[in-house]
Amino acid sequence: MQKTIAIVGAGLSGLTLARVLQVHGVATTIYEAETSATTRAQGGLLDIHEETGQVALRAAGLYDEFRALVLPGEDAKRVVDRHGTILFDRLGDPGSARPEVDRGELRRLLIGSLPPQTIKWGHKLTSIRHHSGGYDLTFANGSARADLVIGADGAWSMVRPLVTPAKPLYSGTCFIEIALAAGDPRHRTRVAAIGSGTLIAAEPGRGITVHRYADGLVRGYVALNKPEEWMRSIDFGDPAAGLRRVAAEFDGWSPLLTAFVTESDAPPLLRPIHALPAELTWDRTPGVTLVGDAAHLMSPFAGEGANLAMYDGADLAGELAGQLDTEAALAAYEKRLFPRSSEIAARSAQNLETFYGPDAPQSVVSVFDRH
Template structure:
């Protein structure tokens, strides 16, 4: 897209991996862009656990962003190690990455975000910008209204604002629905010294086990941390149904120990030995397929467009979406044409993946081995 006096005003909402990747690729092609994020700054909260970025999507986006080599230097290829256990603690499958294996190395979300933020031109991200709504005529310009009373006009609004996207409301009435499966996150710090048994159980990557109704997934993060996700089929408000609050760590732990009483003592440590409170994360997904009327001035990427169960594709697809959208903007004459080109590829791909993962939250509780176990490879 040529830089002319009519260069479009592009606003991205959401400074996650998808939004930042889109901004980075746009800037590499000389396109001006602003990112708005509701957080007050880049370090206001923990960014979450470890991500595996795949060669066939997430890494493609990083290559277009000029950041693939930096990612590979910062990533943890040893994080591709995977152990599948039964509730008795018996190892059913153990994948050890080969030397030089780079199909899906791990990186902490916070490290990935820093890598992307540091690559952007100063002032690209506007912090403390909580979006209230997007209005204005279909076809643009659109008006973004923020909680601080300010407004911004844009010729293209890109919704990269996640599961509960405010931008999505401008083009779709769809809202995420509870999948019937709930995560409860637990943290373990300084694991090699303070939790050596758990460190040995998890190894350098991840370890998982399930009995059909409940499961545990433990994941090594950088900085000698491990995150554990306690997975259950349950009502979305199962904690309050039990007469507890999210802050009642001891009460929740006692309830979990009852529910996991048949599991081995080694695995039950993943419930009892955590440092600090649990974090409740009920899993939601958008309707399958999620469709909307094309708007030449508004589009979506990542979870805003196709929220799915967390089965290893979310961030990868968000970054691929972001890359393809940015390239479409850079290579076409109008933002309307860029939206059309982008969505005609992104939406069918998202629908196919949505259909594959529909109901897939319950796969997290399956006693079957992962698909790649039979081939002894990822």
């Protein structure tokens, strides 16, 4: 009899896992805390890598559909100093091996590839208990049992404590989301300064990064190396006043750059950057494992988080579908998971220091020169 598989979390890793299992004829159920696919905005662009994310999409049988979502030339990069002086400028490559897609569109593709009953929306996990026959999962609105539980529930995973006591730690860098609405003539000059893709302005301890979309929308974030308590002391009850306080940390910067902050149209959401230890491993725990951020939360500065998440899902699904011994499948998956995630997480942490470290912005230029 086929084992009952519960996936906790309908992010990219959980969705890819469920889709690849489906391709192999293995049914599963995803339990997601959000009430629907449209409850929350899904963030900006992702560059999907040939050796990870694209491998997963091929395994999911969705590669052609993914190619239809690609935004040609969106990988353009421009690096400037605090005065707006251009230090690096690279046009987008329509034939890039790491094409850009909108994260929300990619998630919708994966959701649409699954039978409607696969995802149980509005199922927030409140507790999970192991017993000899498997696991009992309790949700805010019900319960379920499963032989195998896979934690795809992100940074603050409820499943992770079953295998390790490790918790994410604050990296010292916090993002504040910013955006400018498309089509506003007041923003024409600063939008033009971005170039055709992403503008990165950085110096030690701070930076402003914004991306220009084809429809004129600008989205990005302010980055500050500050204690988490300092960031949370800013009162964004009055968004304009809160953003002015953030902009004050960029004293002496070009007004063309600080205007991205003071004139932002978006709710100024705080995004403290947390990470799990790069070298994290755990002992084989019967009937449970982790994928994506639940397994290897890292900063976004290697550009690998989403790619690795999808690759985890496809890799684990292949193991589960390929052999009858579930424990052997989980062990084989984790044997590959630990070294690949450790290497990428270490690189991500190093890149975070590079972007806002003592040698910025020249250190940022060096990163892009290497690529």
